[in-house]
Each structure stands twice: as structure tokens, then as C-alpha cells.
Amino acid sequence: MIRDFGGLPPKSFRVALLLLISIFLIQISEAGSQSAEKTMDTPFDVNELVDEDTALPVRKALVGCDLISQSSRFRNDGQMALAIQLAAYDFHESAVKVLREILDRDADFHECHYRLGYSLELSGMVEEALESFRRYLELEPNHSVTLYRIGELLNRTGEIEESNQFLNRYLKSNPNCPAAHRRVGQNLLALNKPKEALPALIVAKEQYPLDRGTLTALSQAQLRSGNREEAQKLQETLALLRSGELTETPISISDSLIQVQNKLKKSPAHCLDQAVNLETKGFYASANVYLELAAQGIPDAAAVHDRIGRNCFRLGQYAEALQSYDKSLKLEPERISALFNRASLLFGMGRVTEASQDLQSLLSVNPDHTESQILKSQIESFNKRQAQKEGVGKP
Amino acid sequence: MKIPRLAHSCLKGFMLLILVLAGCSSPEPGPVAQSTLTGRHDTLQKAAVNQARSKALRSPKSAEERARYAYALSVHGLHKDAAYEFSNARLLDSSSPLWHYRTARSEYESGLNKADHVSGLEEVTRKFPAYLPAKHFLATAYLDLGQMEKAWNLILECLTQAPRSNPLLATQAEILLDSGLHKQALEILKAITERDTRTPFYYRLLGEVYLLEGNAVPEQVENMLVLATPSERTIVLDPLEQKFLNQKTGRDHQIRQIQANLRGGNTAAADKLAQPLLNAFPGDPGVRNLVAQCMHAAGRSAEARKVLEEIPGEFKTDSSNLLLVDILVQEAQDLQTQGANSSSQRKIRRARDIANEVIGNTPSDWKAHFVLGKCLQLLNDLQGAKRSLLTALSLNQQNVPTAFRLFEVATQLNDRETGKQALDTILVTEPENLLANIQRGLLAVSVGDIETAKTCLERASKVDPAHEGVRVLRTRVRSFKN
CATH class of the missing domain: 1.25.40.10 (Tetratricopeptide repeat domain)
Structure with a gap:
């Protein structure tokens, strides 16, 4: 039987190499398990898990x-x-x-x-x-x-x-x-x-x-x-x-003990999800509890303050709505939805001039914003009628 | 080395002499600050701040007046100006820890980076170690900054001084809640809200626990949170503070005060607050609506109608329309009593049309069906009234006035079954309702249901045994037995 190993090194060398590799792998796996054990053995220190970015x-x-x-x-x-x-x-x-x-x-x-x-x-x-x-x-x-x-x-x-x-x-x-x-x-x-x-x-x-x-x-x-x-x-x-033409709906198991985890979760992403669920059910004050937690977690997110404002508006808490829109616009001055929401709120409160200012800013960023155009024409017709009314009153 | 007492006294006298000779006097406060009111401050807030400023200008060397102005600034969010004015009060009266605390607090509140301003508060607590308001506020500042260890230790220290203080316990609950210890937070909050049912902040925290735990009825949690928001954290008060804090005002603040009074049935107090609010915001549709509600509740329906009718068409809402319907119904009833039937019918037809319009917009609004029922009853369309009132009741089964109105219509229609249904609905919500028990008892006697009649009589007798209706029911029950 002819065995042709081509350019391979001699057998003894190959055996030695295999041995070395095996030893190396064993050492790696031992080191790995030791480090895992070590991780499990070291006392728990919460400060190792959290930092300024948490x-x-x-x-x-x-x-x-x-x-x-x-x-x-x-x-x-x-x-x-x-x-x-x-x-x-x-x-x-x-x-x-x-x-x-x-x-x-x-x-x-x-x-x-x-x-x-x-x-x-x-x-x-x-x-x-x-x-x-x-x-x-x-x-x-x-x-x-x-x-x-x-x-x-x-x-x-x-x-x-x-x-x-x-x-x-x-x-x-x-x-x-x-x-x-x-x-x-x-x-x-x-x-x-x-x-x-x-x-x-x-x-x-x-x-x-x-x-x-x-x-x-x-x-x-x-x-x-x-x-x-x-x-x-x-x-x-x-x-x-x-x-991707169909979306997967993976099986989930209902486990009451593990679901407790969700009650204690306060990560911004989780809070935002919870808020969406509550908003769809019309529970705006409840949604705002989660949104405020999310805002604590990501204080620079203009969208979160905008959403808090919208929920306050739905609850009739106009001063708080205004404050939240202000915060949102301070973080993102050209945020369309916040500008529109604030304009609608101000108009609803009879503060027509301020509403017009917001609409002007909005339309300069997005002149095609349909809802703003409608609101603008409403304000214009309101102003016209007010002017007529004042004209009638004059001698 | 001990200095002999005589030598000590001499030394003190000498130092005083030097001070007098040098013409030394108490330090001069700075000029009264210009307030940096912004466009976001409304008429009422500006007026409150300016009024306090005038007083401070009249008495610039009065610590109390400077502090009053500082509070007026602080409660309206002008913390930087407030810090300056509090520091002047502190200069004029350095013995009071309150001014030290409020200066440091306003500096902290005005800071963009709050962590940089905690040291001022810490200094105050070092200087006045037994002064609770400053320590409590510092604990909440630590909590907001995420310095949990300091917050927890300080609140425990505060609690050793005042173990039953609700504001302190609320902060302890807040720390527990933020730490995920919901059960422990809940125990404290339940105890606090049993003792104090009026402070919204405690209910805000309670609502949050229920919400996060997810084991309470979501509608009830939402309702609790709606009533409790917006609410400010309660901090232990210095006895001097209360009189300064009532300077807080503003559109929404006044609206909330009025709503609270209306909810509590104190229509006179609500009405008193309403007129100045309308004067300050005559063009605000929300304000006009609320003021009209107060006037109507106080029996001034004609004025209320005028206030509502002056709301421009763009701002009319279903809620203001329903209020108008209610007012028109009231006026129609009054006219009917006076015998002016045709005027009454005209008004009631207008009311009916508006009610129908609102139902077209929001068919699930029970109030709209209720007022429509009232209109139809006055128009003598009793079957229509019954339908509307039954719909209203199905949308809000706990509304006693709707059920009573339905009972009235059912009686007019001689429809015992609907009458019984209406009264039973009331008794589910209010088992001790005197009139409902009397009527239900009488109805029961009339159909030979003596057991129900006896139960109703028993309940009604407990409430008012001498009531004429109770007496009649008792006689009927007795005669039935005989």
C-alpha cells in the first residue's frame, strides 16, 4: 500500500503537534471553567454592574x-x-x-x-x-x-x-x-x-x-x-x-414566577413599551408613570417629553402638557410633532398669537404638514372673525 | 489656660466698644430683585409675584417680606431669583434655619447640574443638624440623583426624629419603590393614605405601586393616578412656611382648586374662585366652561349660559355643549313652573337638538344620553326618555341621579319593572340610600314582596326612622302583615 503524505512533516512531529494542541485546549477549557467558578465564587458587588451610563x-x-x-x-x-x-x-x-x-x-x-x-x-x-x-x-x-x-x-x-x-x-x-x-x-x-x-x-x-x-x-x-x-x-x-415576507410569532410560555421580573423592570425600552400598551387602552395617567421613568433613564429624549405632554393634554392637564412640550422643544427645537401639539394646545387655550408662532416655525421646517395647514387656516378664520366682531363694536 | 471671668467680661466689653466706635452695624441686604417672569407665566402668576415684590420693596429690611417674595418666586419656578431673595432674608435674620435651608434649596433647584449644588444643602444640615425640613429635602435630592445610600441613611435618621411623619414615610416608601421593594412600599403608603386622604402625592405613589405590580383593576389605578396628578412631593414643613406657600396660583392651579371644591360639593367656594379666573382668562374656552359649571352649580344658570354662549364656535366642545343642555333644561323647568310653557318648550327643543348632536359625536357618553332623557321627559316623550335613560344607565351604572330620573319616568309610564330595575341599580351603589329604600320598599309591598319591603324598611329606618316616607312604608308593611 502506497501512502503519499505529500509535503506533510514526519509522523512523530505531527503526533507531538497534536499533543501540544490537545494540552493547549485542555488548559483553555480548565482556565475557562476556573474563571466561571471564580466569577461565581467572588462575592456579589452591585457596583461592578452599574456605572454612570446605566x-x-x-x-x-x-x-x-x-x-x-x-x-x-x-x-x-x-x-x-x-x-x-x-x-x-x-x-x-x-x-x-x-x-x-x-x-x-x-x-x-x-x-x-x-x-x-x-x-x-x-x-x-x-x-x-x-x-x-x-x-x-x-x-x-x-x-x-x-x-x-x-x-x-x-x-x-x-x-x-x-x-x-x-x-x-x-x-x-x-x-x-x-x-x-x-x-x-x-x-x-x-x-x-x-x-x-x-x-x-x-x-x-x-x-x-x-x-x-x-x-x-x-x-x-x-x-x-x-x-x-x-x-x-x-x-x-x-x-x-x-x-421576511411573514413575521414570526414565537411561542412563549406563561410562567407567573418569571413574569414577576417584568413588574420590577425599569429599563427605558421596557417602560416605553408599557406606555404604548397603556396609551392604546386610554390609560394616559398610567402611561405617564412609565414615560416619566423612561425620561429619567434617557433625559435627552425629546420624543418622550413630547409623549408625556400629549398624555397630559388628553387628561386636561394643560400646564403640565405645555411644560413637557417646552422640554421636548428645548431638546429638539424643530421637532414637528411637539411644535404642532404645542400650537394646538395654545390655540385651545385661546393663546392664538403663541400658537401662530409655533405653526410658523413648524411650516418653515415642513411646509407640507397637512394638519398644521388646517390649524393655520382655522386660526386665520378665527382671527378674521374676531377682527370683524371688533369692527362691529366700533363707532 | 483658664481666663478669669472678670477678664473675660472686660474683653467682651472692649470688643463691643471697638465695634460701636468703628460705626459697625448689621449687614445691608441687596436690592430687591427684578423677577425674571417669562411668557410662560400667566396673568395670575405675574400678579402674585408682583404683589409680593411690592411688599418687599416697601420693607426691604424685613426678612419676612423678602422671604415672602422669595416664596412667590419659588412656587412659580423662578428658583434663581428666589435663591437671591432667600439669601437676603438669611442676611437679615441669620438665626432662622429656614432661610438658610430655602437659600440652599433654591440654589439646588435652579442648578442645571443639580449634583453641583448638593453641597449647599449638606452645609445647612451640618449647621442645623436637628432641622428636619432641610434634612428631608436633602434626602429627596440624594434620591433624585441616585445616591441611594445617602438617601436611605438620611431618611432613617429623619425618621428617628419624627417616626410618624407622613412626608418622611412617603420618602421612605419612594426609596423602597424605586428599589423594587414594592410590597414594603405598599405597606407604608396604605398606612399613610389611611391617615391622610387629601394629599395627592401619596396617592400618586400608591397608584404607581399598583400600576407596577399589575394586580389591581387598571381603570381604578388610572382613576387614582388622574386624581393624583400633577402632584408635588411633600417635604416636611417649617411652621413658618405655610403662610408663604399659599401664594401659589396660575390658571391650572386655580382650575384644580375649583374642581376639587366641585368634587367635594363645595359649590360656593368653587364659585368664589371662578370669577377672578374668568377675569384673568376671558378668552380661554376651558376656563369659560369651568366657570359656567360653577355658576350653574351655584344656581346662576342665566349667567352660566351667557359665559358658555360667548365661547367662539371653534372652541365649543361636547363637554361645553352638554353643560349648555343641562342649563337649558334647568331654565325650561323653571319656566314650566312659572307657567311659561311655550318658552319652556322652545328652550327644551334647543337643548334636545344639542344633546342629539353630542350623541352623534360621542355615542358612548352617558352624560349626553342622560341630558337627552331629561329633555325628552320634559317634552313628554316618555318612551324616548326611558330609552335614553336606560342607555345612560347601561354606560354608567353607578350614576344615582340617572337611575332616579329613570325611576321617575318609569313611574310616569306606570312601568313597575323598569322602576324596580332603576331602584335596584341605586341600591347596588348606595345600599343605604334613604329615598331608594323607601321607594323600593313601597314597590315591593305593592307586588306582595314583603321580604324585600321589610329589608328596605330596616335599612331606611337606620338612616332616618322619623322620615315621612319611612313612616308610610312602615304602615304599609304592617297593614300587609295584618
């Missing part, structure tokens, strides 16, 4: 909660709130540290195990996360979402059959959960049972017809079950999703 409400929340939870009166509740907030801002490693501190004092703090599992999972520490969720399930056997979480993690560790056992237990109490059906289907596919996977994946698709994960798994299951046409249709939908 949005003020977020900084206040984390620093304040850390501080107050140091007093014995607020210890457990405070630390739990801190851990929840840390998780809300994706500081999961710090959340793990705080949760472990609580558990060191009180190992039977039920909720803590669940949250620890969640943050460990999101820190990539799957085994430890599983351990925490299993402990929580022992303490709270009726908390069905834990079954789901364990099922999910077992899938990740490759224990597919056990994963489905947990997921099926979960589905007994939550028979319509699309996320669990999807995972069960995916697991069955992994176990090479495409036909058995079909019903679960179809249930998930019925509820979330544009969830990419479900469509992909279902397409595979159909294909492997011999249903080429069905698979083809699904592939077409997936292609539309990929091209």
Missing part, C-alpha cells in the same frame, strides 16, 4: 435594593427582589450569587430554588439548573411549570426519553401548552419516531402557526413520515419567514 431608574433599583437588603429587617425579601431584578436585566451570574446567599441562610426558601434554576439555566449551567429545579419540585410538587423546565433541560442534556416523561406530566395539567407540545414533538423526532411526533407538533402549530421551531420540526416529521406534500407546504411557509 439608566438612572435601573441604577437606583439595583443599588437601592442591594443596600436596603443588607438591613436585617428587609434581608430575605430584599435579596429576593434584588435577585429578581438582576435576572430581569440579564445579570444572571450575579442573581445566582444572591440566591445562593439566601439559600445558605434558609435552604427551604422555596421560590429561591426555582429562580436559582432559572438563572443557572440562563448562565449555561444546565446540570446545576436541573438540580435546583428538581429541589423546587420536591418542595412544590404542584408547580407544573417546573416539570416543563426540567423537561426542557433534560432535552439539552440529551436525556430525551426522560425529558418527555416530565413534559407529558406537565401536559396533564396544561394540556394546551404549545411550547410543551413542540418540545415533545421535537423529542420524538430525535428518538426517530416521526409519526408519533406529528400530533404534538400539529397541536403546537394550530396555536402558533408562525413559530419557526414548530414549523421546522413538523416539516421534518411529515417528510420522514412520507408526507412529502405536507412537508413541502411547510417549507414554503418557512421560506417566507426567512425572507
Whole structure:
């Protein structure tokens, strides 16, 4: 047998090189795990997470909660709130540290195990996360979402059959959960049972017809079950999703414990979203609470002050509306919507000259602004009638 | 080394002598400041500031007058001028911590970069360590700047001095709320609002907790926040301050005062505040609308109508139109009582047309259906009135006057079922309502429902056992039993 290695170096050299590379890789992985352990072992310090650039409400929340939870009166509740907030801002490693501190004092703090599992999972520490969720399930056997979480993690560790056992237990109490059906289907596919996977994946698709994960798994299951046409249709939908012609609606799982995080979230983006929801429902004072938080976080955002002003106007709080429009225009003097809103407000208050000034500024920036043109003609006809009225009164 | 007492006294005397010989006197205050009022300040605010300035000009060496002027500037947002005037008050009376505190506070409030001005407040708290207003304000400044540790420690220190002070507890709640400790904040705020139901700021914080927690009825939270905003943070007051702070005025401030009085049923007080507001803002449609509301509530409907009718067409809103309908209905009723039926009918037809116009704009406005119902009742279109009032009641089931009006119309129509429905609606909202219980009881007796009649009698008797209606109901119940 002729073996031609071409220009390769001698075998002994190659073996030595491979050995070196292996040693190098082992060292890197050890160093990595050591640094991860080191990160987890160092005591929690909130000042490492926040700085001057952190949005003020977020900084206040984390620093304040850390501080107050140091007093014995607020210890457990405070630390739990801190851990929840840390998780809300994706500081999961710090959340793990705080949760472990609580558990060191009180190992039977039920909720803590669940949250620890969640943050460990999101820190990539799957085994430890599983351990925490299993402990929580022992303490709270009726908390069905834990079954789901364990099922999910077992899938990740490759224990597919056990994963489905947990997921099926979960589905007994939550028979319509699309996320669990999807995972069960995916697991069955992994176990090479495409036909058995079909019903679960179809249930998930019925509820979330544009969830990419479900469509992909279902397409595979159909294909492997011999249903080429069905698979083809699904592939077409997936292609539309990929091209952006369809928008994905991913499956979300309702988890009351994790939803608590949203209540404590004060990042400007979250606050702005919340405000939009409230505005669409007509809750303008409530929306302004969130907008004020957002304004604290991004004080230079002219749009936020403009929105606060508009909500104040809708609530009949004209002085506050005016103040907010002023702030907005101080930050962005040519902001069209703020100029228009202020002009409308001033006109509504009978301050016609000031309204005209704002309209003039606006139309010099955007002469085609239709609403302003309408308001301008309203003001002009009003002025004309007032002049006529005054004329009638004169001798 | 100890100086003997006699030598000490001699030394003091000598120093005084030197001062007298040198012609030394107390330091001179600076001239009274020109106020930097802007176009955003309205007539009322300008008048208040100018009035305080005149007084300060008359007595430039009176610490109190300089401070009064400073407060007039401060409550209207002119913090820089206020700081100058407070510093003059401080110069004239350096023993009062109030002027030191207000000078530092106004300097802080006027600063673009607030963090640079905290040191002035800190200095005051060092100089007057037991003076709560300054310490409390400093704690809130720390909170606003995100200096949570300083804010928390200072508020705890303040609370050791005055553990039940609502303003201090509110700041503690605010810190807890900002720190994400909602449950703890809620406990404090519930306790405060039980003790003080009038300060909007406490409800603003309470509303925020409910909103963030998301476990209260959203409409109720919104309502709480609407009533509580705008509100200013409450700071522990120096006993001297109250008399200076009432200089706050302005269009919206006065409007809120009037609205609060109207809500509290104090129409006389609302009416008293209304006329000066109209004088200051004669061309303001919102003001005209509110003033007309006050006049109408105070029984001066003709004047109210005039005020409303002078609003230019561009500014007429559904709300001002509905008020006009209500006034016309009132006038029509008065005319009917006087026997002037044709004038009454003319007015009521006009009112009906306006009400229908408003319903066309906002079909879900219960008030519009209510006033239309009243119009139709006066026009003797009882079926139409019943329809309108039923619609109004379905849109606002808690409105007792609508339900009573519906009961009246149902009685005219001899429609017992609708009458019963109207009274039951009232009793859901106000189970102790005397008239509703009497009427419901009488209705129950008439259909042989003695149990309901007895319940109503019991409730009505608790409210006013000697009431004529209660007496009649009691007799009917007894005679039914016999």
C-alpha cells in the first residue's frame, strides 16, 4: 500500500503537534471553567454592574435594593427582589450569587430554588439548573411549570426519553401548552419516531402557526413520515419567514414566577413599551408613570417629553402638557410633532398669537404638514372673525 | 489656660466698644430683585409675584417680606431669583434655619447640574443638624440623583426624629419603590393614605405601586393616578412656611382648586374662585366652561349660559355643549313652573337638538344620553326618555341621579319593572340610600314582596326612622302583615 503524505512533516512531529494542541485546549477549557467558578465564587458587588451610563431608574433599583437588603429587617425579601431584578436585566451570574446567599441562610426558601434554576439555566449551567429545579419540585410538587423546565433541560442534556416523561406530566395539567407540545414533538423526532411526533407538533402549530421551531420540526416529521406534500407546504411557509415576507410569532410560555421580573423592570425600552400598551387602552395617567421613568433613564429624549405632554393634554392637564412640550422643544427645537401639539394646545387655550408662532416655525421646517395647514387656516378664520366682531363694536 | 471671668467680661466689653466706635452695624441686604417672569407665566402668576415684590420693596429690611417674595418666586419656578431673595432674608435674620435651608434649596433647584449644588444643602444640615425640613429635602435630592445610600441613611435618621411623619414615610416608601421593594412600599403608603386622604402625592405613589405590580383593576389605578396628578412631593414643613406657600396660583392651579371644591360639593367656594379666573382668562374656552359649571352649580344658570354662549364656535366642545343642555333644561323647568310653557318648550327643543348632536359625536357618553332623557321627559316623550335613560344607565351604572330620573319616568309610564330595575341599580351603589329604600320598599309591598319591603324598611329606618316616607312604608308593611 502506497501512502503519499505529500509535503506533510514526519509522523512523530505531527503526533507531538497534536499533543501540544490537545494540552493547549485542555488548559483553555480548565482556565475557562476556573474563571466561571471564580466569577461565581467572588462575592456579589452591585457596583461592578452599574456605572454612570446605566439608566438612572435601573441604577437606583439595583443599588437601592442591594443596600436596603443588607438591613436585617428587609434581608430575605430584599435579596429576593434584588435577585429578581438582576435576572430581569440579564445579570444572571450575579442573581445566582444572591440566591445562593439566601439559600445558605434558609435552604427551604422555596421560590429561591426555582429562580436559582432559572438563572443557572440562563448562565449555561444546565446540570446545576436541573438540580435546583428538581429541589423546587420536591418542595412544590404542584408547580407544573417546573416539570416543563426540567423537561426542557433534560432535552439539552440529551436525556430525551426522560425529558418527555416530565413534559407529558406537565401536559396533564396544561394540556394546551404549545411550547410543551413542540418540545415533545421535537423529542420524538430525535428518538426517530416521526409519526408519533406529528400530533404534538400539529397541536403546537394550530396555536402558533408562525413559530419557526414548530414549523421546522413538523416539516421534518411529515417528510420522514412520507408526507412529502405536507412537508413541502411547510417549507414554503418557512421560506417566507426567512425572507421576511411573514413575521414570526414565537411561542412563549406563561410562567407567573418569571413574569414577576417584568413588574420590577425599569429599563427605558421596557417602560416605553408599557406606555404604548397603556396609551392604546386610554390609560394616559398610567402611561405617564412609565414615560416619566423612561425620561429619567434617557433625559435627552425629546420624543418622550413630547409623549408625556400629549398624555397630559388628553387628561386636561394643560400646564403640565405645555411644560413637557417646552422640554421636548428645548431638546429638539424643530421637532414637528411637539411644535404642532404645542400650537394646538395654545390655540385651545385661546393663546392664538403663541400658537401662530409655533405653526410658523413648524411650516418653515415642513411646509407640507397637512394638519398644521388646517390649524393655520382655522386660526386665520378665527382671527378674521374676531377682527370683524371688533369692527362691529366700533363707532 | 483658664481666663478669669472678670477678664473675660472686660474683653467682651472692649470688643463691643471697638465695634460701636468703628460705626459697625448689621449687614445691608441687596436690592430687591427684578423677577425674571417669562411668557410662560400667566396673568395670575405675574400678579402674585408682583404683589409680593411690592411688599418687599416697601420693607426691604424685613426678612419676612423678602422671604415672602422669595416664596412667590419659588412656587412659580423662578428658583434663581428666589435663591437671591432667600439669601437676603438669611442676611437679615441669620438665626432662622429656614432661610438658610430655602437659600440652599433654591440654589439646588435652579442648578442645571443639580449634583453641583448638593453641597449647599449638606452645609445647612451640618449647621442645623436637628432641622428636619432641610434634612428631608436633602434626602429627596440624594434620591433624585441616585445616591441611594445617602438617601436611605438620611431618611432613617429623619425618621428617628419624627417616626410618624407622613412626608418622611412617603420618602421612605419612594426609596423602597424605586428599589423594587414594592410590597414594603405598599405597606407604608396604605398606612399613610389611611391617615391622610387629601394629599395627592401619596396617592400618586400608591397608584404607581399598583400600576407596577399589575394586580389591581387598571381603570381604578388610572382613576387614582388622574386624581393624583400633577402632584408635588411633600417635604416636611417649617411652621413658618405655610403662610408663604399659599401664594401659589396660575390658571391650572386655580382650575384644580375649583374642581376639587366641585368634587367635594363645595359649590360656593368653587364659585368664589371662578370669577377672578374668568377675569384673568376671558378668552380661554376651558376656563369659560369651568366657570359656567360653577355658576350653574351655584344656581346662576342665566349667567352660566351667557359665559358658555360667548365661547367662539371653534372652541365649543361636547363637554361645553352638554353643560349648555343641562342649563337649558334647568331654565325650561323653571319656566314650566312659572307657567311659561311655550318658552319652556322652545328652550327644551334647543337643548334636545344639542344633546342629539353630542350623541352623534360621542355615542358612548352617558352624560349626553342622560341630558337627552331629561329633555325628552320634559317634552313628554316618555318612551324616548326611558330609552335614553336606560342607555345612560347601561354606560354608567353607578350614576344615582340617572337611575332616579329613570325611576321617575318609569313611574310616569306606570312601568313597575323598569322602576324596580332603576331602584335596584341605586341600591347596588348606595345600599343605604334613604329615598331608594323607601321607594323600593313601597314597590315591593305593592307586588306582595314583603321580604324585600321589610329589608328596605330596616335599612331606611337606620338612616332616618322619623322620615315621612319611612313612616308610610312602615304602615304599609304592617297593614300587609295584618
